[in-house]
Amino acid sequence: QEKGINLTHIESRPSRLNKDEYEFFINLEGNNVPALDKILKSLRTDIGATVHELSRTKKKDTVPWFPRSIQELDRFANQILSYGAELDADHPGFKDPVYRARRKEFADIAYNYRHGQPIPRVTYTEEEKKTWGTVFRELKTLYPTHACYEHNHVFPLLEKYCGYREDNIPQLEDISNFLQSCTGFRLRPVAGLLSSRDFLAGLAFRVFHSTQYIRHASKPMYTPEPDICHELLGHVPLFADPSFAQFSQEIGLASLGAPDDFIEKLATVYWFTVEFGLCKEGDSLKAYGAGLLSSFGELQYCLSSKPEIQPLVLEKTSVQKYPVTEFQPIYYVAESFKDAKDKLRKFAQTIPRPFSVRYNPYTQRIEVLDNAKQLKNLADTINSEIGILCNALQKIR
Incomplete structure (x- = not known):
């Protein structure tokens, strides 16, 4: 005092x-x-304490604050940058009072949600289901020829277990439970766009912040913001794939405590991979980015001869400028999710922070690795897992 x-x-x-x-x-x-x-x-x-100084203001050489437990995602989940219940003047629903009131209902759900609670179920209107049905029907015709194997492998399971149908908008709670059983990923309702730092931090805990609202019915094939069509048709199928889930989490882990300039680079890597990425399948290119898999027009465009195609080189990709309101002029191709993951790990080593981090799935906490005792505990854990591996190898010989 x-x-x-x-x-x-x-x-x-x-x-x-x-x-x-x-x-x-x-x-x-x-x-x-x-x-x-x-x-x-x-x-x-004086007392020999280990002190970690965390700060969002980044005075001197302090590290930007980041959540250490999954419950701490509650602290910033409502700090949205745009949209939510408020709409810009150029939004298709700006002059529609019914749509604006509906958006407030969805925003209230997200604002009141806390980690550990069931995600509230929504009774969608017939008009909303019709909009979903238009998008679902058009995109499903392209998936067999344009989407990557992992997306096409999971999609029938979502139809079987999560209510993916042309006449039904699936519930986030059902999908979240399904994803947790596949890869440990879970969904969390959000009212609008988060900052890059906050959004990526969620991925470190295998939490994906998802909207529940749907685009305006006047333009079912266009949305100026992420909506439930984008989240459920574009993102969700890949989060059920173990390799892609690991890649997504590692982008999040790399962001924790990173300086602002590296957050911008990681957000750009996310844009050109998770949102607009292409991958090789034999001699063909397929789409795995959610922005492509939820856009009927761009899904066709990205595999045409019109855009420029480049190999995924993160040092170059991370500084590439991109438009947000039109089709991308350039796409980056990953050899595989494993290849993308290996490149991300090397890129993360260039981030100037005085520690490493790992996610402990048992405590659902981020562990900061910056002293010998923590490294010994990690080595013991790894040694135990290697023992299980060796024992299993002996039994299958």
């Missing part, structure tokens, strides 16, 4: 590294930088 530093939040839990110790998460507010530096130095030197 004397130094003008306020403690606004504190959490404690038993240490994962030493059962006789505790870990604390503390949020402070104040502008007295020298006093704060003195406090941190005292904690580190």
